[in-house]
Amino acid sequence: MEEDVSVTHGRHKGVYGKLKQITVLSGKGGTGKTIITASFAVLAHDVMIGDCDVDAPNLHMLLHPQIMKTQEFKGPKLAVIDRTKCTECGLCQNSCRFDAINGSLQIDPFSCEGCSVCVVVCPEEAISLQERISGYAFISKTKYGPMSHARLDPGEANSGKLVTLVRHNARQTAEEENHNLILIDGPPGISCPVIASVTGVDAGLVVTEPTLSGIHDLRRALELLNHFNVLPLVCVNKYDINRENTERIVKFCEKNKVEVAGKIPFDPIVTEAMVAGKTIVEHSPENMVSREIETTWKRVLSALVRE
């Protein structure tokens, strides 16, 4: 891996030729995406960081960003009925496909998608759409490089759109500050926020665990990367919890020509580092977990250079 050392520094312009982006994802939640991404941020020595898990973000708890710029995020609008004009004809309720208007013609803000069908069908022009702030996007400084992140208000919709804003901010900041690598922590699952996190990136590292659920979800995450034409890489976290399953994952990846970039052992020290608010590579740099994360990072970088 020696030949890759020169590229571990994100700022080395010209090494990648152009801006490179990598997203860490998982399908299944709780496999260790954030702990691994945070460690990569440390190992990259000054990299552009993006946290695309906007509804339950955790990366800030390890990287401690100092917010420099805050932006309001306008989510889907909300229908509002003017009671003084409403004749209770019920047309709005019948036309709403999201069951967001109940029998007493009250709008459920959790169900309303802001489509404005009710506005169009109301004969009395009693309904209007109101803008709602459903979260905030931030551009911050960390010890490890600038960070683009966000916070969706609890229960709000449209996290995909907020992820797109985080991606846009990351790209812009990277260009302004001369970074040519963006490291992205993705959300769990495979739907809109995940799609928004992986479209147009150069590689996706799927963090999995050697459990039956982990294997099932890994396959779906790899299908997603394939669907969007993103180079797949795999990292097996807590690989020694079930070595037989790890072997199955490795074989599956070999068969499908997907590189296994790392196998990280289980160690309770990872939780201790989290409790201390530190990345594992800073908390215990000599631990096997940290060393394996470092090896994984080098392999990820060489895959990016080849790409």
Added chain:
Amino acid sequence: MILSIASGKGGTGKTTVAVNMALSLKDVQLLDCDVEEPNVHLLLPHETNEEKPVYVSTPQVNEELCDHCGKCSEFCEFNALFVTPEKVLFFPELCHSCGGCLLVCPKNAITEKNVQIGVVKKGAAEGMELVYGELNVGEPMSIPVIREVKKQIRSNKTVIIDSPPGASCPVIESVHGSDYCLLVSEPTPFGLHDLRIMVKILEALGIPFGVVINRAGIGDRKIYDFCEEKGVPILFEIPFQREIAELYSRGIPFVVDMPEWKRTFQLLMDDIKGCMES
């Protein structure tokens, strides 16, 4: 009785709690609303006896009738339609299937067609009814599949709903309408951070809730302090045991190998009923 199980943070043990609880109770209907990554069926040997495709309606423009007036695109809040002088461009990944473009088209040039985005499967496992959904890979919107799963609810049974991780719309769709929600967390900073978000959501929805702490013994005590301060009941703790983790990795619910836990889950259900009455 509809009991939903949620967590905010992924991988805290929602599915473990849902499946083990379902195996410990009688007359259960178990629904997996994590349609992006459904895992419940992996832990339960079952036979699928029904498969229903899930469709969403998307607009189809008849270019012969369309005069490219642009009203549909002006109406669409999601920018799924773009009208050029020659053609209407449609972006299916942005469409919410609200049906509004049909309503506003003055030429009646728009009709709807069904597009399949996933499937709902029903089956029988260990004497319980199992329902789960699967979103097709590459499809952005999981909500219509979750809705179809929830349409199968039979409220005369003890309904247990496993929700997806996160704290945005798919979680709301999954827990909405339940009588009680169990929040599964772990005693770590990430677990607590995401638990706080879920508490806000459930308070806003007006759903009573309690906490299950999984992997008790790792991490720190801050989650206990938070629950005490907030008056949130901690109903149940599952200790961190390598045996439980290994059984899970092999896809075996731990009550199957450690049946003494069944009684604990039954008592948990009694506690939930007690919480709801008070």
